[in-house]
Amino acid sequence: MAAIRIIPRLDIKGPNLIKGIHLEGLRVVGDPHAFALQYYEQGADELVFMDIVASLYQRNNLSDIIARAADQIYVPLTVGGGIRSLDDVHTMLRCGADKVAINTAAIRRPELITEVARRYGAQCMVLSIEAKQVGPGRWEAYIDNGREKTGRDVVQWAREAVSLGAGEILLTSVDREGTRKGYDIELVSHVCAAVNVPVIASGGFASAQQLPELAATGCTGASMADALHWKRSTVTDIKREAAALGLEVRQ
Amino acid sequence: MTAVTVLDYGIGNLLNVVRALEHCGGSVQVVASAPRRLDGHVVLPGVGAFADAMAEIKARGFDQAVLSHVEAGRPFLGICVGMQVMFEFGEEFGQTPGLGLVPGRVVAIPACGSDGKPHRIPLVAWRSLHPVPGGHPWAGSVLRRIQPGAQAYFVHSYTGQPLQQVHALAQASYDGVPICAAVQSGSAVGCQFHPEKSGLTGLTLLRTFLEN
Numbered sequence: 001m002a003a004i005r006i007i008p009r010l011d012i013k014g015p016n017l018i019k020g021i022h023l024e025g026l027r028v029v030g031d032p033h034a035f036a037l038q039y040y041e042q043g044a045d046e047l048v049f050m051d052i053v054a055s056l057y058q059r060n061n062l063s064d065i066i067a068r069a070a071d072q073i074y075v076p077l078t079v080g081g082g083i084r085s086l087d088d089v090h091t092m093l094r095c096g097a098d099k100v101a102i103n104t105a106a107i108r109r110p111e112l113i114t115e116v117a118r119r120y121g122a123q124c125m126v127l128s129i130e131a132k133q134v135g136p137g138r139w140e141a142y143i144d145n146g147r148e149k150t151g152r153d154v155v156q157w158a159r160e161a162v163s164l165g166a167g168e169i170l171l172t173s174v175d176r177e178g179t180r181k182g183y184d185i186e187l188v189s190h191v192c193a194a195v196n197v198p199v200i201a202s203g204g205f206a207s208a209q210q211l212p213e214l215a216a217t218g219c220t221g222a223s224m225a226d227a228l229h230w231k232r233s234t235v236t237d238i239k240r241e242a243a244a245l246g247l248e249v250r251q
Numbered sequence: 252m253t254a255v256t257v258l259d260y261g262i263g264n265l266l267n268v269v270r271a272l273e274h275c276g277g278s279v280q281v282v283a284s285a286p287r288r289l290d291g292h293v294v295l296p297g298v299g300a301f302a303d304a305m306a307e308i309k310a311r312g313f314d315q316a317v318l319s320h321v322e323a324g325r326p327f328l329g330i331c332v333g334m335q336v337m338f339e340f341g342e343e344f345g346q347t348p349g350l351g352l353v354p355g356r357v358v359a360i361p362a363c364g365s366d367g368k369p370h371r372i373p374l375v376a377w378r379s380l381h382p383v384p385g386g387h388p389w390a391g392s393v394l395r396r397i398q399p400g401a402q403a404y405f406v407h408s409y410t411g412q413p414l415q416q417v418h419a420l421a422q423a424s425y426d427g428v429p430i431c432a433a434v435q436s437g438s439a440v441g442c443q444f445h446p447e448k449s450g451l452t453g454l455t456l457l458r459t460f461l462e463n
Contacts (some may be wrong), residue, residue, distance in 0.1 A: 003376055003377070005375075005376065005377065040450075043450075045377055045404075070266075070267070070270075071270070072274075074267075074271060074274075074447060074448060074449070074450050074451075074453060074454060075404065075448055075449075075450055076404060076406070076445075076448050093263075093264045093266075094264070094266060095266070096264070096266050096267055096270075097264070098264060098267065098406075098448065120263075120298070120299065121263075121298045121299040121300070122373065122408070123298065123373045123375065123406045123407070123408075124298065167373050167375075168373075168375060196362075196369060196371055196372060197371055197372070197373070198371045198373070198375045198376075199371075218371070220371065220375070220376060250377040250402045251402075
């Protein structure tokens with residue numbers, strides 16, 4: 001039986017939990033801690049917090065939010081958005097993060113991946129990839145929250161990052177994000193086939209119905225934001241449906 | 252409130268361990284080098300490499316302090332790499348001696364499942380905990396309030412192999428590969444998984460540990 005982790009994703013702007021479509025048209029949803037606690041109590045296996053404006057404005061205010069959000073939550077937290085250095089990683093871990101997700105800074109200076117993995121362990125160093133399809137079976141890596149293209153092939157970059165020490169990949173489809181059209185299974189499948197570390201899929205979650213297809217790619221984590229924040233579904237419902245579909249989920 | 256000392260050897264995130272222990276009724280002090288004598292309950296957390304952990308543990312005098320503490324029958328809990336160093340040897344970079352509380356060694360998780368197909372490393376997953384046939388019983392242990400089959404959060408690339416079944420407290424499975432989930436030797440308990448990150452199951456374990 002394939003196992004899948006259900007991982008709510010909370011995008012943070014300032015003190016607020018926000019959500020948007022294709023990362024434009026941001027809307028405030030509410031208090032990050034309140035939502036995080038609710039997802040934890042509903043059985044979330046892990047949580048991902050992303051500061052979505054940090055790298056744009058060259059600052060990171062996530063530490064206070066994480067310290068508060070991590071309070072009373074006893075499952076793993078991954079934090080990302082504007083993490084640029086070992087000092088930033090240290091700050092996040094001291095606030096309660098278990099893992100850090102790094103995109104922009106890693107593409108600009110891949111040695112950072114090795115530095116983080118050596119100091120804190122590969123399991124702490126999650127490579128965050130934002131992928132946009134540019135042709136059949138090909139995706140380009142984007143940085144700065146899907147704003148800037150890099151010319152890097154996603155599959156090749158994933159392979160390189162893992163060889164440098166990344167212990168996990170958080171793979172977001174820029175095309176599917178906020179659309180509720182389902183995960184980009186082809187994208188996930190290509191990346192899972194290329195690396196031997198765990199992969200978390202993000203972007204486009206529509207329903208638990210697609211989770212067996214997702215798990216069949218070798219992906220072991222499913223992240224979603226929209227469906228939960230706007231209360232179209234609950235973590236409890238998603239896990240129950242996933243179990244009914246034959247997937248191994250923590251009950 | 253139960254007095255508990257968390258050993259800080261500069262590796263890993265202590266905050267979550269401290270918070271979870273406090274939530275479970277612990278009055279926590281964190282020490283960065285061995286006091287003259289350890290007292291009460293002692294917790295050794297940690298993530299990362301066995302060799303790095305042992306180097307820091309020894310540099311701070313925690314090795315001797317822990318050995319004396321356990322020899323006197325006082326409660327000790329090792330978490331993740333803190334459990335792995337309880338073994339005699341770690342084999343990540345050659346052979347590194349551990350604390351030797353549990354006969355056996357720590358080896359890489361096999362790259363393939365029992366079906367011969369490669370699986371992902373590190374193991375990052377919730378896995379079910381089960382008693383070990385012929386192993387240390389759950390009755391009277393930190394697991395006594397936990398139901399067999401309850402899940403805990405694992406994140407690791409290396410796994411302990413106790414030489415004596417009697418030290419094996421709990422096991423899990425990863426694609427048919429047995430994973431040593433917990434060990435016990437005298438008053439020393441070790442968990443490969445992270446009780447501070449395993450929701451209610453983990454908190455129950457910590458609460459029970461603090462009561463012992």
